[in-house]
Amino acid sequence: MDFSLSEERKMLQETVGRFFGNNYKDIRKRGEYLKMTDGFSRDFWKESSNLGVINGLVSPAFGGLGGSGEDICIIFELIGKSLCIEPFLSSGLLSSTILSSLNNPKTDLINQIIEGKLLMSFAHMEMNNRYEDHLVETKAKLEKETWKLNGSKSFVINGDSADKVIISARIEGKVNDKEGIGLFLVDNNNINNRPYNTIDGYRSTEMSFENINGELLCKDNEALECIIKTNSAGALALSAEAVGIMQVCFDLTLDYLKTRKQFGKSIGAFQSIQHRMVDMMLEIEQVRSAVMLASSTFESNSTTRDKNVSAAKNLVGRVGKLIAEESIQLHGGIAMTWEYSVAHYAKRLIMIDHLMGDADYHRDRFKLLSSI
Amino acid sequence: MNFEYSEKDENFRIEVREWLKATLPNYLKEKVKKYQRLTKEDYELFMNNLSEKGWLAWHWPEEYGGTGWNAIEKHIFEEEIVKASAPRIVPFGVNMLGPVLIEFGSEEQKNYYLPRILNNEDWWAQGYSEPGAGSDLASLKTTAIDKGDHYLVNGQKTWTTLGHHADMIFCLVKTDLNVKPQLGISFLLIDMKSPGVEVKPIITLDGEHEVNEVWFTDVKVPKKNLVGKENEGWTYAKYLLTFERTGIAGVPNSKSALNHLKMVSRKSMKNGKPLIDDPIFSSEVAELEIDLLAMEIFNLRTVSAAAEGKAPGMESSLLKIKGTLVRQKTTELLRKALGPQALPYLPEQFDEGWNEMPIGPEYAGPIAKQYFNMRKISIYGGSNEIQKNIVAKASFGL
Numbered sequence: 205m206d207f208s209l210s211e212e213r214k215m216l217q218e219t220v221g222r223f224f225g226n227n228y229k230d231i232r233k234r235g236e237y238l239k240m241t242d243g244f245s246r247d248f249w250k251e252s253s254n255l256g257v258i259n260g261l262v263s264p265a266f267g268g269l270g271g272s273g274e275d276i277c278i279i280f281e282l283i284g285k286s287l288c289i290e291p292f293l294s295s296g297l298l299s300s301t302i303l304s305s306l307n308n309p310k311t312d313l314i315n316q317i318i319e320g321k322l323l324m325s326f327a328h329m330e331m332n333n334r335y336e337d338h339l340v341e342t343k344a345k346l347e348k349e350t351w352k353l354n355g356s357k358s359f360v361i362n363g364d365s366a367d368k369v370i371i372s373a374r375i376e377g378k379v380n381d382k383e384g385i386g387l388f389l390v391d392n393n394n395i396n397n398r399p400y401n402t403i404d405g406y407r408s409t410e411m412s413f414e415n416i417n418g419e420l421l422c423k424d425n426e427a428l429e430c431i432i433k434t435n436s437a438g439a440l441a442l443s444a445e446a447v448g449i450m451q452v453c454f455d456l457t458l459d460y461l462k463t464r465k466q467f468g469k470s471i472g473a474f475q476s477i478q479h480r481m482v483d484m485m486l487e488i489e490q491v492r493s494a495v496m497l498a499s500s501t502f503e504s505n506s507t508t509r510d511k512n513v514s515a516a517k518n519l520v521g522r523v524g525k526l527i528a529e530e531s532i533q534l535h536g537g538i539a540m541t542w543e544y545s546v547a548h549y550a551k552r553l554i555m556i557d558h559l560m561g562d563a564d565y566h567r568d569r570f571k572l573l574s575s576i
Numbered sequence: 577m578n579f580e581y582s583e584k585d586e587n588f589r590i591e592v593r594e595w596l597k598a599t600l601p602n603y604l605k606e607k608v609k610k611y612q613r614l615t616k617e618d619y620e621l622f623m624n625n626l627s628e629k630g631w632l633a634w635h636w637p638e639e640y641g642g643t644g645w646n647a648i649e650k651h652i653f654e655e656e657i658v659k660a661s662a663p664r665i666v667p668f669g670v671n672m673l674g675p676v677l678i679e680f681g682s683e684e685q686k687n688y689y690l691p692r693i694l695n696n697e698d699w700w701a702q703g704y705s706e707p708g709a710g711s712d713l714a715s716l717k718t719t720a721i722d723k724g725d726h727y728l729v730n731g732q733k734t735w736t737t738l739g740h741h742a743d744m745i746f747c748l749v750k751t752d753l754n755v756k757p758q759l760g761i762s763f764l765l766i767d768m769k770s771p772g773v774e775v776k777p778i779i780t781l782d783g784e785h786e787v788n789e790v791w792f793t794d795v796k797v798p799k800k801n802l803v804g805k806e807n808e809g810w811t812y813a814k815y816l817l818t819f820e821r822t823g824i825a826g827v828p829n830s831k832s833a834l835n836h837l838k839m840v841s842r843k844s845m846k847n848g849k850p851l852i853d854d855p856i857f858s859s860e861v862a863e864l865e866i867d868l869l870a871m872e873i874f875n876l877r878t879v880s881a882a883a884e885g886k887a888p889g890m891e892s893s894l895l896k897i898k899g900t901l902v903r904q905k906t907t908e909l910l911r912k913a914l915g916p917q918a919l920p921y922l923p924e925q926f927d928e929g930w931n932e933m934p935i936g937p938e939y940a941g942p943i944a945k946q947y948f949n950m951r952k953i954s955i956y957g958g959s960n961e962i963q964k965n966i967v968a969k970a971s972f973g974l
Contacts, residue, residue: 496873
């Protein structure tokens with residue numbers, strides 16, 4: 205049994221941590237990046253690629269240097285610590301996971317992503333499919349040997365700036381059939397995009413398209429398994445991101461308790477506040493433990509993988525709410541301001557529960573997978 | 577990162593499991609499974625077996641007759657004991673007093689008491705809490721007055737677990753009343769057969785006799801029974817309280833309780849269907865299982881750090897808090913699972929050899945009783961509130 209990181213991973217953690225830390229020192233920087241055309245900094249993305257951060261999300265079998273559950277978690281925990289908004293999730297992880305999980309992997313595209321030359325997004329969510337892997341309304345039909353796609357996709361993170369988009373679409377069957385789904389590669393120029401910022405400071409877009417061409421990547425069981433694996437990878441990454449955010453929320457709150465004085469003493473001197481901090485600390489350790497388990501079993505069979513990811517993401521949802529709300533409450537009024545960083549961490553932490561399955565969704569999936 | 581046990585650890589687990597299978601009598605296993613009352617002899621049988629095998633003092637260093645196991649082996653041992661439905665090891669002599677004597681006892685005390693603990697000859701009890709000294713332990717009032725060759729002890733201890741079986745009790749007593757509380761406390765070993773010692777049962781809310789009051793009226797205690805130095809008992813008391821306890825989270829107990837909960841909620845019916853099919857109830861079970869899963873890893877992280885020689889600090893306090901909450905939640909859901917079947921209370925059902933017809937399913941009998949009994953775990957051993965104070969003081973720098 206060994207709970208420590210290997211030397212290589214410690215190095216990855218240090219290098220990436222230093223890089224993110226230097227670029228995201230000030231929360232105002234994040235606001236500036238978000239105001240840029242793409243909703244993030246192209247320069248920072250390019251530098252991340254040069255430094256090998258995107259590499260770290262991809263397995264050596266496809267030209268990367270990492271890609272294991274542990275690598276993903278190291279990088280995303282650091283992303284959480286700096287609240288970094290570049291397309292690590294959409295391009296770096298989700299798209300590359302689909303491309304590498306295909307029976308005929310698209311290694312050339314993965315390499316372009318790693319090199320920072322290509323941006324991609326995974327457009328799966330629809331306005332009413334909530335978090336389901338298989339609920340797909342968007343239609344695909346074959347016309348003279350060309351696949352034509354019709355429909356719309358919602359909440360596509362960093363979808364507006366993507367060069368190519370992977371779209372899930374229904375080839376046949378009813379909206380909630382598990383069979384009959386296909387994954388298609390589409391040129392983003394053909395898609396109508398309505399970009400917007402999310403409440404937690406990310407760029408997202410609503411996509412709509414009529415009769416556009418798509419290249420079929422996979423269908424039926426292969427497609428569904430691809431979607432499930434990709435969503436699990438995303439849920440794991442977001443869980444690790446949440447760990448980073450929670451730690452920052454805790455540290456900022458503890459600092460504040462020492463400096464803020466009321467009734468002639470620092471508010472941290474009050475026992476009622478100390479006890480709430482212990483509750484937070486304890487629950488953060490619980491989440492950290494669950495994420496460690498999920499990351500270390502991410503390469504196992506899909507049942508173990510998804511069960512442990514769901515356990516982690518469920519706990520992240522529950523504990524995230526506690527940490528976000530308590531951080532704001534214990535800070536008091538200052539946490540209600542845009543200017544102070546804790547508000548942005550809290551917002552992201554809460555909204556993580558609205559991505560890739562919330563606490564209820566993952567609790568129910570955990571039930572199914574552990575036959576409760 | 578690697579969460580697997582090594583082959584050596586797995587072999588060790590098999591060795592412990594096989595030994596328990598071979599030596600633990602079926603009747604005792606059944607009693608533990610059915611939550612029946614254990615007699616003094618039941619505890620002693622298991623502890624004598626352990627003693628013979630050389631496994632009783634599993635926390636001690638090898639040179640004193642301990643096992644020399646590392647934290648992971650200790651953890652495995654604790655897990656297997658629970659899985660085998662063995663009685664618990666009565667901790668007062670072997671787990672609590674032993675380490676204190678090894679660290680602070682005189683040669684004479686070590687030579688006399690340690691082998692007796694190893695051979696399970698004395699049943700020890702713990703004399704810490706008093707009616708007016710619970711969380712604020714240092715405010716204790718029991719006095720030991722210096723009478724030349726002996727101390728004269730007067731006062732009252734309480735919550736003395738299994739004290740009605742005890743031959744000996746280790747006590748915190750006041751030897752100096754004129755200094756601040758922590759500085760006037762001594763650590764004294766008292767023979768329960770001494771004139772003036774009286775044990776009175778306390779019946780707890782579940783109707784059971786497990787804890788006692790112990791009264792001391794002009795009890796003469798020889799000077800050689802003082803551990804360490806006079807007025808330095810607080811240091812020894814704290815050493816005992818913080819002594820490394822890998823099992824503090826009670827993970828194996830909660831795991832077995834969770835399995836029991838699943839079994840019960842498959843058998844309990846709601847609207848003609850098993851309760852486990854009720855989405856609200858099963859959601860509570862699932863989130864409990866997730867909490868336990870996370871806690872198991874948290875516990876293993878701490879155990880594995882301890883095995884590498886890193887002293888567990890506030891982790892034990894955090895694990896104590898979470899461990900008790902999780903355990904209590906299992907008893908709460910078990911109680912809820914029964915519905916009205918939780919109502920009947922037949923105290924005689926928990927006696928050995930009771931063979932009447934139970935009311936409702938046999939498993940229902942102990943469940944509500946266990947729920948009430950388990951309220952104690954967030955109170956004893958330093959209440960959860962005290963644990964929070966400890967963590968805040970040790971790690972917040974406030």
